[in-house]
Amino acid sequence: MSRLKISYSLTRRASQSRIASAYIDILGADHDVTGSQDTADIVIVHHPPRNYETVYALHPALKDRYVISCCVPHAEDVPSQWQRNLERVQEVWTPSEFCRKALERYHSNVVVMPYVVERDMTISEEARAGVARMIGFSPDLVYFLAVGPLDEPRKNIPELVRTFTRVSASMPNARLIVKSNWYDVPRWNQHHQVIFLPLQMPFDYVSALYELSTVYVSAHHAEGWGLAISDAMLFGKPVIATNYSGNCEYMTAENAFPVRYTDGEVANIPAPGIAVEPGMRWAQPDSEHLAELLLHLYSSHGDAGVKNKVRCASEDLRRFDRRAVADIVRERIHEITQ
The missing domain is CATH 3.40.50.2000 (Glycogen Phosphorylase B;)
Incomplete structure (x- = not known):
């Protein structure tokens, strides 16, 4: 498989940033991880799908890209705002079967992508x-x-x-x-x-x-x-x-x-x-x-x-x-x- 250009936009939330960093390292071993959403082959948006309208307005080229949303439900359903925004993306990554069941009601292409379980255990x-x-x-x-x-x-x-x-x-x-x-x-x-x-x-x-x-x-x-x-x-x-x-x-x-x-x-x-x-x-x-x-x-x-x-x-x-x-x-x- 040829090297792809993959844009990865990550949340500032500490726990999710840690997970995103692991995914970025994994992707970077085989592909070019870039900050540019406009020229990427695949765009991964690691944010709750609350404000995708703004993201797509800022980056009109996204409508022609393969966009993956990384998101995590916290109940057996998702907010109505999420439901609307998930319609914009081509794929959804989520870490567990519990999350997949909540999301698949609103998207036909939900993939369980587990978290990397690791931690720097160095203690001064x-x-x-x-x-x-x-x-x-x-x-x-x-x-x-x-x-x-x-x-x-x-x-x-x-x-x-x-x-x-x-x-x-x-x-x-x-x-x-x-x-x-x-x-x-x-x-x-x-x-x-x-x-x-x-x-x-x-x-x-x-x-x-x-x-x-x-x-x-x-x-x-x-x-x-x-x-x-x-x-x-x-x-x-x-x-x-x-x-x-x-x-x-x-x-x-x-x-x-x-x-x-x-x-x-x-x-x-x-x-x-x-x-x-x-x-x-x-x-x-x-x-x-x-x-x-x-x-x-x-x-x-x-x-x-x-x-x-x-x-x-x-x-x-x-x-x-x-x-x-x-x-x-x-x-x-x-x-x-x-």
Whole structure:
């Protein structure tokens, strides 16, 4: 296959920029990745399809290009604005079967393009020591970690905090660490076992949080992929997470501790979150089951069965390492050009 000119426009959102950078590296091994959308053979737009009207107005040549939208639904449907904008593109890439099912209602050519599961795990001594001071680290304590912004209700962090505090008396040596954005304000009563970190941290400081934690927890309503969950698995941490949505692309009962759920509905609130609208469907995790799993991992995180799940997670994630995803990307680009 001859080298193509591929334009890649990426979002500024940190987590998606990280994924986009991996795709760009993979594409650049075989093709010329260019910034020019007007002269490219293939244009990849790694943005939520909210403002494609503006993009196409700025670049009229796009109407004659093969345009791929990289986007991630956060519920079982997509916003009406997305529906209109997806009509403009020739193909859609999305990371999981959960996302594909939401998008294929509005586009006939949706391809599951998994995320590259990798992370620079280098941690400076300064970062490790700084994070240890922030959380008051003690080897005698059990640290549950949750990472996510409070302004995205789908992360469901307040419910996780409520569930944790409800059973905290039975876990006196447990701490729940909530890492969120600098502008977030806690929506729960202060509790001495909850460590709230509304901070912009350097990358290796966040890595130190993963390293020093004991268990990762996600009580989400929905995830397109669940990058923090797969990151925790890379760090060899047991994972408790809602058994629903994009994280089920790699998370199973054999490699994690899935939380049961019932069908739920996005609440009619002013800011339901990115890519969701009131009335859409997502999961309502079972808080009683979540509590059971918190108590179980509190007392059994070092047991052989837990360690076996961690080993399984490490093996299962190899399906999404750079080499595996590169093969999927190359095959798809080849199919497009045939």
